[in-house]
Amino acid sequence: MTKKALLKEYEKNLQVVIKSAKESGLKDDQIEQCIRQSFKPLKKTSHDQKNHKIVKCSLLLLLPLSLFIYILLNVHTPTSSLVLRNVQGLTYPALKIVRIISVPIIKLFPSFTSLYDESCLVENPYFYLTDMDCWPCENIHSLLNLTGVDDVNPLEKLREGTPCIIEMNKPTVSLKHFQELYWNYSSELDLDANRLKVTGLNSGTLKAVANLTEENLSSNFHIHWRINKMIPARIVRKLFPKPHFLPERSGQAVERFLFIDGPKSNTYTLPNTECSYVFMIQGSGERIIALKPSNECKDKCKTIYVVMKPAALLLFNWWYWRPVSLPVKNSTSLSFTYMNSFC
Template identity: 45%
Template sequence: MKLSEEEIDNIFTECFNELRRNECNDFTHVLIKIFKSICYIIFISFVIYTILYHHQPTLSLVMRNVQGFIYPGLKILRLLSVPIISAYPSLSELYDESCLVQNPYFIVPDMDCYPCENVYSVIDLTGFTNISLYQSGIPYIIKTDLEPVNISTLQDLYIKYKSTFDQDAKRIYSRNQSLRTIEDSLTNELHETEHILWRINRMTPARILRTVFPKPYTISQWSGQSPERYIIIDGENSEPYYIPDMECSYVYTIQGSGRRTILLRPSKECLGLCRTVSVVLNPSEVLFYNWWYWRPISVPFASSKEKSVTYIGSYC
C-alpha cells in the first residue's frame, strides 16, 4: 500500500502528539506524587506537634531521648552546609538572624494585659527616680540632652566607617526601587514622601551607631541589649507604617531629628481590654514600650517641615 506524503506527515504528527500527551501525563503524575508527599509530611508534622503541645509526658519523653542527638546533628548539618555557603556566600548573612520565618498567626493565649489596661496617655518620666516604673511595661517618654542626629550626621558617620557599613550593614528597605543600599540613601536627595528602613543586626556597626545614639539612662546596666536595631529615615509626608517588632520585648525609640506621631495600638491579645494612645516624639525624646502589649504606628507630624531620623533598639 503506497502512502502519500500528506498521509505520512499526518502519521508522524499523530505520533508526536501521542508522545507529548504521554510526557504530560508522566509529568502530571510526578507532580501529584510530590503534592501527596508534601501533604503527608504536613499532616504528620501537625499530628506530632499537636501531641507534643498538649501532652506534657510525651514531650518530656521525646526531649529526654532527642537531647543527646542535638549537638551531633547540628555539627553534621554545619559540615554539610559548608559547600553550599562556599557556592552562595550571601547566605552567611542568615547566620545573624534570630528568626528566619516569623509566624503571623502567633498569639499568646490568656495573656495578662495589666500593663496596658489602665493606660490613658503616655506619661513623661524624665528624672523620675522610681526604677520599678521603668520596667513595668507601661509606655512612657523621657527627655534627654542628646545632640540632634539628622541625615547629615548619618552621612558623616557613613563616610568615616564606610567599609564597616558596606560589609555588615549596607542593605535597606525602601519603596523607591532606585534605593537599595544605605549609600544610595545617604548620597541622594530624599523626597518628602520617602521612607527608608535601615536594619542593623551585627555588633560592629551597632557599636558605631551608639556613638551618636547612646543608651538611655533608664536602661539598667544589668539589662541585655539586642544587637538588632533600626534607623528609620522619613520625609516630611511619608506614609504611616508599623514599627517593626524587635528581638527583646522592651523597646526604646529615640527621635534623632524631626517629629513623628506614634500611635500605640494594643496587641491582638489585649485589643478588647486596652485603648489606643498617642504621643508626639520631639528631637532627643525617647519613647519606651513593651511590644507584647503594643503595636506602634508611626505617623507624620502635621506641621513638620524637617525630615525625621528615628533610632529603635530593644533590651531584655
C-alpha cells in the first residue's frame, strides 16, 4: 500500500472515531485533546530515536578523534612538548581540587586514610619480563653459607644474584618476647594491627595474640602481620635489628612482615616485597623456605631448599627467586620469621 493510500485509510478511520466520540456526547475540544494526546507517544519515540542517533554518531566521531590525539601526543614530539609545557602548570591546582573533593568522602569512610601509606594499591598479577636474563640463578643448586666468612661481603654475592645464608650470633625471638613488646607499645602497635591475618584463632587482634600461651595454640596456628607504617616498623626492629652488613644509608623498605607459625602450619607463598633484595631472619623455631625460580626463569633455574634454624639469616634477590614457607617434619615449637627488603 502506498503512502497516499495509507493516509486516506488513516483519515477514514479517524472520521469514524470522531463520529463515534460525538455520538457518545463528547464535545469538539475534548475530541481534539484526545487526538493530540494520542500523538504524544509517537513524538516521544521519534525524539528518543533522534537522541540515540546523536549519541551513536558522537561515539563514532570520538573514537577516531581520541586515537588521533593519542598518536599525535606520542609520535609528534613538538606537539607533545607543547602540551606538556601547558599542562604541567595545571597539575598542582588539579590535585588540590581533587583533595578538596575527597575530604567529604574521607569523613564518611575514615578507613580510606590507610591507603595513604600504600606504595601500590593494585598489584598486577600478570607482570612478566619477556627479555629477562636468568644467568645469576642458572647454576645455583644450593645456598652459599657465609657463616664465619669475614672476607666476603654478602651484599656483593647478593648483587650477583647468589642467595646466601648466615647463622648469626643473636638472641632468639619467642612468643614471650613478642608479647612483652606489645604490652610496652600496645597503643602504637594497635595503629597497624588491621593488617593482621590469623588462622587457628577466634580473634584476629594483636591483643588476643598477646594473651596467648603456647599450650593453648593449635599446631596449624598461623599469623601473617604486614607492617607498612614507620612507628610500628621502628618498634618491631627492637626484636629484629637491621643486619650488620647493611650500610647505614641503605634504602631499607618501611614495609616488613612477621610470620608466626605453629609446628604444622600449612605451606604458603610469601608476599612480594617493595625492594628486590630480600632478607629473612628466623627468630625462633624452624621453617623450611623453598626458593622457587620466578616465572621468567623457571625453565632455566631450579628450586633450592633451606631449613631456617633460630638466628639464621637468608638473603636472596626477588627477581630470580620467589619464597615459599613449609613446615619442618617433627617440629614441636612455634616459628617466628621476619622478612624485610632493601634497594
